[in-house]
Amino acid sequence: MISRTARYALHVLAILAARPADRLRGEEIASATGIPVNYLSKILNQLRKAGLVESRKGWGGGFQLQAEAGQRPIRDVLVVFDGLESADRHDCALGRTACDNEHPCAMHDEWAGVRDGFTRMITATKVADLAQ
Amino acid sequence: MISRTARYALHVLAILAARPADRLRGEEIASATGIPVNYLSKILNQLRKAGLVESRKGWGGGFQLQAEAGQRPIRDVLVVFDGLESADRHDCALGRTACDNEHPCAMHDEWAGVRDGFTRMITATKVADLAQ
DNA sequence: ACCTCAATGGATGCATATATCCATTGAGAT
DNA sequence: ATCTCAATGGATATATGCATCCATTGAGGT
Numbered sequence: 001m002i003s004r005t006a007r008y009a010l011h012v013l014a015i016l017a018a019r020p021a022d023r024l025r026g027e028e029i030a031s032a033t034g035i036p037v038n039y040l041s042k043i044l045n046q047l048r049k050a051g052l053v054e055s056r057k058g059w060g061g062g063f064q065l066q067a068e069a070g071q072r073p074i075r076d077v078l079v080v081f082d083g084l085e086s087a088d089r090h091d092c093a094l095g096r097t098a099c100d101n102e103h104p105c106a107m108h109d110e111w112a113g114v115r116d117g118f119t120r121m122i123t124a125t126k127v128a129d130l131a132q
Numbered sequence: 133m134i135s136r137t138a139r140y141a142l143h144v145l146a147i148l149a150a151r152p153a154d155r156l157r158g159e160e161i162a163s164a165t166g167i168p169v170n171y172l173s174k175i176l177n178q179l180r181k182a183g184l185v186e187s188r189k190g191w192g193g194g195f196q197l198q199a200e201a202g203q204r205p206i207r208d209v210l211v212v213f214d215g216l217e218s219a220d221r222h223d224c225a226l227g228r229t230a231c232d233n234e235h236p237c238a239m240h241d242e243w244a245g246v247r248d249g250f251t252r253m254i255t256a257t258k259v260a261d262l263a264q
Numbered sequence: 265a266c267c268t269c270a271a272t273g274g275a276t277g278c279a280t281a282t283a284t285c286c287a288t289t290g291a292g293a294t
Numbered sequence: 295a296t297c298t299c300a301a302t303g304g305a306t307a308t309a310t311g312c313a314t315c316c317a318t319t320g321a322g323g324t
Binding site for chain 3: 026027041042
Binding site: 001002004007010011014074093094095096105106107110111113114117118120121124125129130132 | 133134136139142143146206225226227228237238239242243245246249250252253256257261262264
């Protein structure tokens, strides 16, 4: 549902959202989250390319939440790391391609409910909400 | 949420549940479902070991839904293929170990709702319900 | 100008889910 | 007894998510 990498990203954003005025080194974020440093650097890079964080190199450098990123929904993060299909699900729980409202599978309605709850969760929750 | 293999298994059971009186060869099930034959054989074997299907070797052999399997909840299938943790979720959407009702994360309640819906779905739906 | 610091990015390793191949077993048909 | 059929099971391939390693870039301090 949410990949480990995407959860990492959310955890990182939570840390940054808690201190929006500070610039944190990758090393700090790694030790605060427990995410392996090298892997984290890839994640931070993707967050930067997605416009969610700003970075500065060299002495005094580090990462900081991008100005308006706090108001972005969690969904935006999931799209980056898990793809659109994972964020906007309209799949069948059994993987049937022929499953729709006219020809529902046995779990169609209940699965639609689960998906809706998920969608509502990731659109209602904003990055800023993650700050502990 | 539900692995491809588990969805395969459910699809297989759907086929067998639709014809509870017949014994179907692996080959037939493969072409009916589109699951690669060899991979399917592993799945059928696990279903047999789990007591969900019966098998017979050789001439006239094949697979058949086990007598009481129709009343087993889908959850039993998910436990076999995706493990207990996947069927009975009580995890945090952000992967926090420290997340509980006293110290909830930003998505705690909404995620609990999603999980509950899933749990209800897989316990309420029985194998027999899958028959198209 | 030079040095150090920290992000950037490419290449590579590892684990697991998915998929394939083939030899063996056991059951019915003849 | 022998033959054929189809499940069983072990060994091996492929793809992907996760993780590591290291060389390069660019920004500040001296």
